[in-house]
Amino acid sequence: MTVPGPMTSGPAAGGASLAGKRRARPARTWPSFRWVAIAVIMVGWFVYYPIVDNFIVSTTNQDIYTGEVEYVGLDNYARLLDDPVVWTSLRNNVLYAVISVLFQVFGAFLLAAIIEGLQDERWQRFWRAVYFVPSAISITVTGLLFYFIYQPKSGLLDAALVALGLGEFVRPWLGSEHTAIYAIIAMSQWQGFGYSTLLFALAIQKIPRELYDAAILDGAGPLRRLWNITFPMTREMTGLMIIVTITGAFQVFNEVMVMTAGGPNNSSQVLGTWLYQQGFIQNDFGYGAAIAAVIFVVTLLTGIAQLWYTRRRRVQL
Amino acid sequence: MKRSVHIVAIATATATAIGLSAGAGFSREAVVADPDAKVEYSGTLSILTKFGLQQLSPYFVSVAQEYEKLHPGVKIELIQESDDSIKGKTKTLVASNSLPDIYFTWTGSWGENFVRGDRAVDLTKVVGPDTVWGKTLSPAAVKAFEYNGKLYGVPLYLDAKFMGYNKQIFEKAGVEAPATFEKLLESCDALRKAGAAPISFGNKEAWPAVHYVGQLLAYNVPTATLERDFDPAEAKFDDPGYVASLAQFKALVDHCTDGAAVNGTSYAAALQAFSNTDAAMYYQEIIEFDQSASADTKLKAADFGFFRLPPPAGAKGDVKAIEGAPEGYMISAASTNIPLAIDFMKFVTAPDNAKVLSAPPYGQPSATIGGASEATMNPAVVAGLKDISEATYLMPWLDTANTPRVAAAWLSSLQALAGGTMTPEGVMEEVRKASAADAKRK
Numbered sequence: 001m002t003v004p005g006p007m008t009s010g011p012a013a014g015g016a017s018l019a020g021k022r023r024a025r026p027a028r029t030w031p032s033f034r035w036v037a038i039a040v041i042m043v044g045w046f047v048y049y050p051i052v053d054n055f056i057v058s059t060t061n062q063d064i065y066t067g068e069v070e071y072v073g074l075d076n077y078a079r080l081l082d083d084p085v086v087w088t089s090l091r092n093n094v095l096y097a098v099i100s101v102l103f104q105v106f107g108a109f110l111l112a113a114i115i116e117g118l119q120d121e122r123w124q125r126f127w128r129a130v131y132f133v134p135s136a137i138s139i140t141v142t143g144l145l146f147y148f149i150y151q152p153k154s155g156l157l158d159a160a161l162v163a164l165g166l167g168e169f170v171r172p173w174l175g176s177e178h179t180a181i182y183a184i185i186a187m188s189q190w191q192g193f194g195y196s197t198l199l200f201a202l203a204i205q206k207i208p209r210e211l212y213d214a215a216i217l218d219g220a221g222p223l224r225r226l227w228n229i230t231f232p233m234t235r236e237m238t239g240l241m242i243i244v245t246i247t248g249a250f251q252v253f254n255e256v257m258v259m260t261a262g263g264p265n266n267s268s269q270v271l272g273t274w275l276y277q278q279g280f281i282q283n284d285f286g287y288g289a290a291i292a293a294v295i296f297v298v299t300l301l302t303g304i305a306q307l308w309y310t311r312r313r314r315v316q317l
Numbered sequence: 318m319k320r321s322v323h324i325v326a327i328a329t330a331t332a333t334a335i336g337l338s339a340g341a342g343f344s345r346e347a348v349v350a351d352p353d354a355k356v357e358y359s360g361t362l363s364i365l366t367k368f369g370l371q372q373l374s375p376y377f378v379s380v381a382q383e384y385e386k387l388h389p390g391v392k393i394e395l396i397q398e399s400d401d402s403i404k405g406k407t408k409t410l411v412a413s414n415s416l417p418d419i420y421f422t423w424t425g426s427w428g429e430n431f432v433r434g435d436r437a438v439d440l441t442k443v444v445g446p447d448t449v450w451g452k453t454l455s456p457a458a459v460k461a462f463e464y465n466g467k468l469y470g471v472p473l474y475l476d477a478k479f480m481g482y483n484k485q486i487f488e489k490a491g492v493e494a495p496a497t498f499e500k501l502l503e504s505c506d507a508l509r510k511a512g513a514a515p516i517s518f519g520n521k522e523a524w525p526a527v528h529y530v531g532q533l534l535a536y537n538v539p540t541a542t543l544e545r546d547f548d549p550a551e552a553k554f555d556d557p558g559y560v561a562s563l564a565q566f567k568a569l570v571d572h573c574t575d576g577a578a579v580n581g582t583s584y585a586a587a588l589q590a591f592s593n594t595d596a597a598m599y600y601q602e603i604i605e606f607d608q609s610a611s612a613d614t615k616l617k618a619a620d621f622g623f624f625r626l627p628p629p630a631g632a633k634g635d636v637k638a639i640e641g642a643p644e645g646y647m648i649s650a651a652s653t654n655i656p657l658a659i660d661f662m663k664f665v666t667a668p669d670n671a672k673v674l675s676a677p678p679y680g681q682p683s684a685t686i687g688g689a690s691e692a693t694m695n696p697a698v699v700a701g702l703k704d705i706s707e708a709t710y711l712m713p714w715l716d717t718a719n720t721p722r723v724a725a726a727w728l729s730s731l732q733a734l735a736g737g738t739m740t741p742e743g744v745m746e747e748v749r750k751a752s753a754a755d756a757k758r759k
């Protein structure tokens with residue numbers, strides 16, 4: 001057995017001799033795998049086993065009280081197609097994704113460009129902090145905060161509308177099937193906007209100043225500089241943010257649970273909360289696992305797209 | 318990132334819990350409590366309670382401390398959950414075969430699940446009506462935990478639903494406690510005219526609407542039909558009393574509450590509005606009386622009154638029925654120290670502890686005979702208990718009496734009915750569909 005050590009694996013020991021180079025390879029021998037075995041087992045057990053097991057569970061009907069398991073093949077997946085709440089949930093997830101991309105990617109990009117365009121660095125720091133603060137608040141606290149803002153009659157939003165003479169727009173924001181999901185999405189934008197802005201600000205800071213100086217000399221105005229320099233030079237970050245935002249929109253859970261628990265009448269359900277409802281409320285774990293499988297496939301595909309995009313668009317500065 | 322962690326956590330919990338339960342298995346043998354078993358006062362007892370709320374949580378803490386003081390070899394571990402969180406928590410514990418030694422349960426299908434899965438100890442020989450312990454407990458409350466002719470639960474307190482009202486607001490509006498449902502609607506109109514919000518109603522959690530409808534169903538649908546319909550294999554849900562009850566509920570929402578806005582208000586906020594004297598009435602459980610009106614609330618006990626939700630004229634069900642049920646505890650069949658668990662529950666339900674439970678600040682009317690001391694209790698709770706004892710039928714909570722899928726149909730459809738996006742017929746259609754799906758699954 002070769003014992004790896006500083007005298008055998010370090011450059012000093014290896015020198016230029018062939019023997020030294022051979023001795024630099026013992027890290028690849030079997031005994032060294034012992035050191036990563038625990039990590040591999042942990043990852044396998046906690047990450048990959050539940051994924052595989054989830055697919056197995058999704059092909060069964062299980063009674064958690066009796067422990068009885070009945071194999072039903074793809075029946076739970078067939079049920080997904082006939083379940084109107086699944087379609088409502090999917091629609092809400094897509095809405096979440098589209099609105100989040102608009103606000104947290106393109107809106108945040110514009111805001112970051114404006115902040116980074118400020119001349120005084122102290123103001124830049126100030127506005128970055130101002131927009132980032134909501135991201136530092138826990139989602140449960142934010143959910144409760146907005147629950148009070150949206151309260152019918154006594155809530156801040158309705159009071160503001162009345163004060164502005166817009167009383168006709170007063171409504172039970174979380175209590176109406178038509179507005180509940182939008183009210184939740186709006187809260188989510190409020191919270192996530194600053195974080196995205198900060199990431200875009202960092203990307204913009206990496207752009208060489210010379211490009212802007214040259215553009216100014218060429219007579220380019222702020223909008224042209226934004227379109228011809230800032231936007232292309234942050235394309236990698238934009239692509240990444242789009243994918244991260246879409247993935248996040250399909251994994252949304254806390255916001256909905258805290259504010260409406262999917263109601264009223266399941267109008268604000270998303271796949272995550274419907275999964276929870278099926279498994280932990282209706283004891284239908286097999287069906288819940290089938291919903292989890294759908295979320296997994298959607299987020300996996302988005303993840304693959306993310307990898308593909310970042311490899312293709314990597315910018316060398 | 319937080320979101321993904323959460324989703325992964327749920328999926329992992331679901332899959333792993335199911336995987337473990339399927340793989341590891343558990344005892345499928347019925348466990349019967351032995352009344353002569355010797356109690357070993359050593360080891361740890363774990364208890365899942367529904368007293369997670371700040372006002373209630375000290376009760377089990379102090380009882381556990383007293384028990385530990387009496388028996389130094391025993392350590393009590395408490396898991397205290399709220400009314401909402403205990404549902405998910407219990408199922409997670411069941412799925413992972415980790416039920417504590419003693420756990421909270423409702424009556425109806427909720428409790429039946431534990432019995433069906435042989436997860437509850439048969440307590441007939443220790444808590445039955447002829448036993449020493451059984452004689453100290455309300456017989457009706459003990460019987461509420463009867464399944465297949467055997468007793469599985471230890472009732473801790475009694476519960477039922479009443480309409481609490483603010484006497485001062487009623488007096489100012491010239492309104493009296495109504496005797497019929499129609500009079501209640503008229504009272505709401507009169508209160509509104511007088512500038513008061515008639516009923517404070519928060520239905521964000523969906524179960525508060527189920528409580529209104531449960532009581533109306535008891536009035537409008539014959540009891541035998543109701544009980545038949547709790548079982549999906551037999552259920553028809555075709556009695557005209559169902560649609561009539563739902564129409565009455567919708568009329569109540571329209572006349573007496575904020576209408577569709579109720580779905581955006583939590584039940585806790587509604588209770589707060591009532592105890593802040595911002596509303597004239599609030600439909601509440603007897604165990605909430607001490608939260609509605611106390612020394613710390615704007616609404617004082619002297620101004621608090623209550624009445625049963627009044628029955629509609631010509632109702633075809635049981636007009637003397639009241640919605641409510643005792644709530645209690647079961648002992649896990651997997652417990653390694655069943656005699657100790659039984660002994661602890663005997664201690665919890667002993668008259669001295671029962672009196673503490675019945676009195677403010679807890680205000681949970683004990684199921685122990687002699688466990689309610691009128692000297693220390695809120696007079697409204699005492700009067701409510703008397704009313705419960707006069708009821709001819711205890712209508713179980715709809716969301717625990719029905720199977721989870723049917724309960725879910727009631728919950729979501731009633732939100733739609735309150736919000737004005739579904740008709741009473743539409744609600745019944747959804748309930749029938751859920752029941753049929755359950756029958757097919759079984």
